[in-house]
Amino acid sequence: MHYGADYNPEQWPEEIWPEDVARMREAGVTMVSVGIFSWARIQPAEGVFDFEWLDRVIGLLHDAGIRVDLATATASPPPWAGLAYPGLLAADEDGAPYWHGSRQHYAPSSPDYRRLAGELVRRLAERYAEHPAIELWHVNNEYGCHLPVDYSDAARDAFRRWLRGRYDDIDALNAAWGTMFWAQAYASFDEVMPPKKAPYSHNPGQLLDYQRFTSDMWLECYLMERDIIRAAGATQPITTNFMGPFKPANYAQWAPHLDVISDDSYPDPNDPDSFRDAAFQRDLVRSLKPDVPWILMEQATNAVNWRPSNAPKQPGQMAALSWQCVGRGADGVMFFQWRQSRAGAEKFHAAMLPQAGTDTRVWREVTALGEAFAQLPALSAGPTDARVALVMDWENWWALEAPDHPVALEYLPVLHRSHAALHRRHVQVDVVPPSGVRDHHALAIAPLLYLLRDDDATHLAGWVERGGHLLTGPFTDVVDEHDRFRPGGFTTQWRDMLGAEVLEFNALVDPGAAEGEPGAREARFAGVDALTLAGAGHYFAEELRVHDATVEAHFTDGHVAGGPALTARQHGAGVARYLATVPDEAGVRAVVDHVLAEAGVHPVVAGLPDYVEVMRRGDLVTVINQSSIGVAVELPGRDFLTDEPVGAVELPGFGVQLLRHPAR
Numbered sequence: 001m002h003y004g005a006d007y008n009p010e011q012w013p014e015e016i017w018p019e020d021v022a023r024m025r026e027a028g029v030t031m032v033s034v035g036i037f038s039w040a041r042i043q044p045a046e047g048v049f050d051f052e053w054l055d056r057v058i059g060l061l062h063d064a065g066i067r068v069d070l071a072t073a074t075a076s077p078p079p080w081a082g083l084a085y086p087g088l089l090a091a092d093e094d095g096a097p098y099w100h101g102s103r104q105h106y107a108p109s110s111p112d113y114r115r116l117a118g119e120l121v122r123r124l125a126e127r128y129a130e131h132p133a134i135e136l137w138h139v140n141n142e143y144g145c146h147l148p149v150d151y152s153d154a155a156r157d158a159f160r161r162w163l164r165g166r167y168d169d170i171d172a173l174n175a176a177w178g179t180m181f182w183a184q185a186y187a188s189f190d191e192v193m194p195p196k197k198a199p200y201s202h203n204p205g206q207l208l209d210y211q212r213f214t215s216d217m218w219l220e221c222y223l224m225e226r227d228i229i230r231a232a233g234a235t236q237p238i239t240t241n242f243m244g245p246f247k248p249a250n251y252a253q254w255a256p257h258l259d260v261i262s263d264d265s266y267p268d269p270n271d272p273d274s275f276r277d278a279a280f281q282r283d284l285v286r287s288l289k290p291d292v293p294w295i296l297m298e299q300a301t302n303a304v305n306w307r308p309s310n311a312p313k314q315p316g317q318m319a320a321l322s323w324q325c326v327g328r329g330a331d332g333v334m335f336f337q338w339r340q341s342r343a344g345a346e347k348f349h350a351a352m353l354p355q356a357g358t359d360t361r362v363w364r365e366v367t368a369l370g371e372a373f374a375q376l377p378a379l380s381a382g383p384t385d386a387r388v389a390l391v392m393d394w395e396n397w398w399a400l401e402a403p404d405h406p407v408a409l410e411y412l413p414v415l416h417r418s419h420a421a422l423h424r425r426h427v428q429v430d431v432v433p434p435s436g437v438r439d440h441h442a443l444a445i446a447p448l449l450y451l452l453r454d455d456d457a458t459h460l461a462g463w464v465e466r467g468g469h470l471l472t473g474p475f476t477d478v479v480d481e482h483d484r485f486r487p488g489g490f491t492t493q494w495r496d497m498l499g500a501e502v503l504e505f506n507a508l509v510d511p512g513a514a515e516g517e518p519g520a521r522e523a524r525f526a527g528v529d530a531l532t533l534a535g536a537g538h539y540f541a542e543e544l545r546v547h548d549a550t551v552e553a554h555f556t557d558g559h560v561a562g563g564p565a566l567t568a569r570q571h572g573a574g575v576a577r578y579l580a581t582v583p584d585e586a587g588v589r590a591v592v593d594h595v596l597a598e599a600g601v602h603p604v605v606a607g608l609p610d611y612v613e614v615m616r617r618g619d620l621v622t623v624i625n626q627s628s629i630g631v632a633v634e635l636p637g638r639d640f641l642t643d644e645p646v647g648a649v650e651l652p653g654f655g656v657q658l659l660r661h662p663a664r
Helices: 014-027 052-063 079-084 111-128 153-167 170-177 204-231 251-257 274-288 317-327 361-374 394-400 411-424 454-465 585-599
Strands: 002-007 031-034 067-071 134-138 262-264 294-298 330-335 388-391 429-432 443-446 469-472 500-504 523-527 534-538 543-546 550-555 564-571 574-579 612-617 620-625 631-639 645-651 656-660
Touching: 002 361, 014 052, 014 361, 031 052, 031 134, 031 330, 052 067, 079 111, 111 204, 153 170, 153 204, 170 204, 204 251, 204 394, 251 274, 251 394, 274 294, 274 317, 274 411, 274 429, 274 612, 317 330, 317 361, 317 612, 317 620, 317 656, 388 411, 394 411, 411 429, 411 585, 443 454, 443 585, 454 469, 454 564, 454 574, 469 585, 500 564, 523 564, 534 585, 543 564, 574 585, 620 631, 645 656
Parallel strands: 002 031, 002 330, 031 067, 067 134, 262 294, 294 330, 388 429, 388 443, 443 469, 469 574
Antiparallel strands: 500 543, 523 534, 523 550, 550 564, 564 574, 612 620, 620 656, 631 645, 631 656
């Protein structure tokens, strides 16, 4: 189990470095990330490199038995780079450049940036590829975190090249984007611009392709650095730190190119349910590469500095969230950062070693967690027996949240709501793209699958035919991969499988809109016959034409009263269901309970309060009280470390119990 933090020795005088290393050993640190924002220190001027200080830092760590996650330092070019090469700078939608003075101000498609970054990485890799302290290579840092879209001239030129590669000829692009609308037809690729500032709505196909292009540009930067590191002879694993469900970068597309997935996560202590969103993020990153344990590269020991109100973590909460990562497949739990900064924008961000020193709660919790992790044996990669798949698709996300739709809505909160309902039922979940639904999954939940590619539709229909249970809808199977309607109405790909089709979307008023806005805010639904399904629907109350499906719930009010709200149809050995609205929290719990029962899916451990989190990882079952209030629970199985029977346990606030071989 890796345990440590970002270490930024360049911020401190050299005489502090030995003290840092001694304190790291005291805290149980096994690995630190070095060099993430060190470009200006390593290369103070073009052609001038200073590695001697880094040699000494890595040597101190190595002598103390602390491994190094060596970063390539390319996340923030030094001031001289942008001044010497203005084409390196990213630009906003007005074309104004982003200057140095913050971080991540570079244009990822800039030839100047790539040349300078490539030279830096080559020098680093040649010097340290065979250093015995290096455990891992850390490429860049949080690609796109602060600057998710670039509209520079470099981006313009790269976008045109990217489009030529995708469409080959301009007629194919015009057909894909439907450019006869509003006289947008292009005579050549040289006429195409990024979707910069415009008087009204952009072309939806152009917007979608620009998001694909942007994600690809960052991925190209990662692959460039990875290949340079490998060419220098480095054999250690290579990663870059993700940020969970980060919309601008298609991590499902990136994941095969990383040796190990690493992730940064900062749930908000102000939100008592934030541990559920954190659980969704852990399941997502674990599912990106399910056969390889992942690393939590960054979290906070206590408060962060960048929210309007930066609440501290409660006593024990940091450990509880760390154990959540272990239970959901992590083999590394690390922090930003090791020693709290005395200057700079993040000086109020908590660290393993606080500004207030070692006589603090944070330090005591940090050292206790390091001691606990040291007792763990090697663990399997992660849950291999999750029987539920929650479908998340990045390109669908991009298309779904584009403007000019029946109603404006966000993808992620709907996914979170479905995941939270499963989480409350203590059910193991994989978060996967449509192609990631496999035969060991009994149930797949795929809400708001607006953009449905042909191959994904075929894959999921085949999975249902072999015995899977699919719950989908609303606003699903609406457009193709170019954000165009298919001929023949809506629900064209799955009409036969579902036994129903959508005729009208019937938008409802956003439930978060100001009071007094005309229109219905919800449409209630209830189960038919003996089904005890009930809830309120938001955003849509779709009008369905049912062909040969069974209606399991009707709308009970509004202009769609009496119309079908939930349908089910046998398809081969499986069942496909369509829900014609976005249910509220009570509604989604009712629907999830129904489909879990129909699919025969059971909890990892039954009979626990919904704020007691439980997850399986091979032989390890981790049980965490994610509340500050103690609770008595009955736990099957034996203690993971002592092998003693467990049974009745009093779990204190944020307490953790590790089980081995529990009853299944």
